[in-house]
Amino acid sequence: xxxxxAAVFNAAFYLSCLVIGIxxxxxxxxxxxxxxxxxxxxxxYSLWLLKVIVGTRWEIRGSxxxxxxxxxxxxxxQSAWDTLFFPAYxxxxxxxxxxxxxxxxxxxxxxxxxxxxxxxxxxxxxALRELVxxxxxxxxxxxxxxxxxxxxxxxxxxxxxxxxxxxxxYAGTDAPVVPVALNSGLFWPRRxxxxxxxxxxxxxxxPIPPGLSRAAFMETLQHRIDTKTAALEAEAGxxxxxxxxxxxxxxxxxxxxVKDVVDxxxx
Numbered sequence: 001x002x003x004x005x006a007a008v009f010n011a012a013f014y015l016s017c018l019v020i021g022i023x024x025x026x027x028x029x030x031x032x033x034x035x036x037x038x039x040x041x042x043x044x045y046s047l048w049l050l051k052v053i054v055g056t057r058w059e060i061r062g063s064x065x066x067x068x069x070x071x072x073x074x075x076x077x078q079s080a081w082d083t084l085f086f087p088a089y090x091x092x093x094x095x096x097x098x099x100x101x102x103x104x105x106x107x108x109x110x111x112x113x114x115x116x117x118x119x120x121x122x123x124x125x126x127a128l129r130e131l132v133x134x135x136x137x138x139x140x141x142x143x144x145x146x147x148x149x150x151x152x153x154x155x156x157x158x159x160x161x162x163x164x165x166x167x168x169x170y171a172g173t174d175a176p177v178v179p180v181a182l183n184s185g186l187f188w189p190r191r192x193x194x195x196x197x198x199x200x201x202x203x204x205x206x207p208i209p210p211g212l213s214r215a216a217f218m219e220t221l222q223h224r225i226d227t228k229t230a231a232l233e234a235e236a237g238x239x240x241x242x243x244x245x246x247x248x249x250x251x252x253x254x255x256x257x258v259k260d261v262v263d264x265x266x267x
Contacts, residue, residue: 002054006194009053013046021106028113035113036092043088050081055197056187058085062204070139070175071207074166074221076229077148078156078185081200085184086146089202093146094138096131096165115143119165131165132172139175149221156185156233156240162222167214176207179221181228189241201232 020042027034050056073093075086087093095111099120102108112118117134119127135145149166170177181203187196205224208217233240 002196003194005054005197009049009195010193012049012053016042016045016049017106021110024110028109032113032115035110036115039110039114040088040092043084046084047081047088050188050195054195056081056195056200057198058200058202060089060202060204065204065206066178067176067207070142070144070173072135072145072147072166072169072173072175072177073180073204074147074149074177074225075180076182076225077150077153078182079153079188079190081184081188082148082153082182085202090144090146092143094135094143096135096145096147117145128165128168132168135169135173139173145169145173145175149225153190154185155190156183157230159226162218164218166221167218170208170210170212170217171214174210176209177217177221178207179205179224179228181205181225181232183229183232183236186233186236186238186240192241196238198236198238201235203228203232 020038024035024038027038047058073086073090075082087095092114095116097111097116097118099118102112102118115138117131117138119131121127123130138145147166147169149162150160151163151165152160154160166177182201184200184202187198187200205228208220208224212220
């Protein structure tokens with residue numbers, strides 16, 4: 001039954017992406033606010049489909065910890081669910097994404113029009129400077145920043161390094177960083193066909209104020225997110241999805257400068 005529900009959801013989800021994607025093409029010529037509104041509608045509709053068809057709900061904890069002013073949300077990234085939920089919940093945040101995603105039909109085009117901050121990893125250290133400039137401009141506009149500090153989706157229980165790009169944002173914007181833990185990968189696993197019913201928990205943790213050294217900031221951020229994420233996964237009582245992981249050597253070497261870039265991957 002779970003597999004059947006997942007199949008129905010997947011069909012409905014991708015069909016809605018196609019229909020909405022084609023229908024709002026003229027919106028590329030309209031002001032940015034229109035596309036932001038479409039994105040929020042599409043995200044909420046997709047989450048509704050997931051709840052109705054699969055039975056996957058969500059619970060928010062720690063919302064009282066969200067700052068009233070400028071902030072950077074450093075979010076654990078386990079699932080495509082994350083990319084649907086946070087743009088809708090945070091209210092038009094400036095998402096950080098790798099430049100290559102702009103080439104994806106509909107998704108890339110509309111993300112660009114909605115004001116995504118793109119990172120060109122091929123530019124090396126210059127990419128970090130562009131990242132910080134883009135983040136400052138978005139904060140000046142009254143938007144918050146949403147970034148996945150590990151740079152890609154990680155499987156539940158998987159340990160992955162936190163990329164230095166988040167440290168550049170922290171040092172370069174003087175905005176508090178809000179760590180965010182979750183267990184979405186247990187219910188909508190990375191590269192997983194089957195979605196599980198249950199309750200995804202998202203928890204906003206104590207903000208990290210400006211002024212820490214780079215080392216202290218990175219240690220604090222990783223400890224808070226990973227510790228709470230492990231607790232949320234244990235609380236759910238579900239085994240992590242089994243998925244093969246590509247060895248690091250299989251992807252080939254990466255230039256050192258690339259490691260400094262926050263990469264919102266759709267792998």
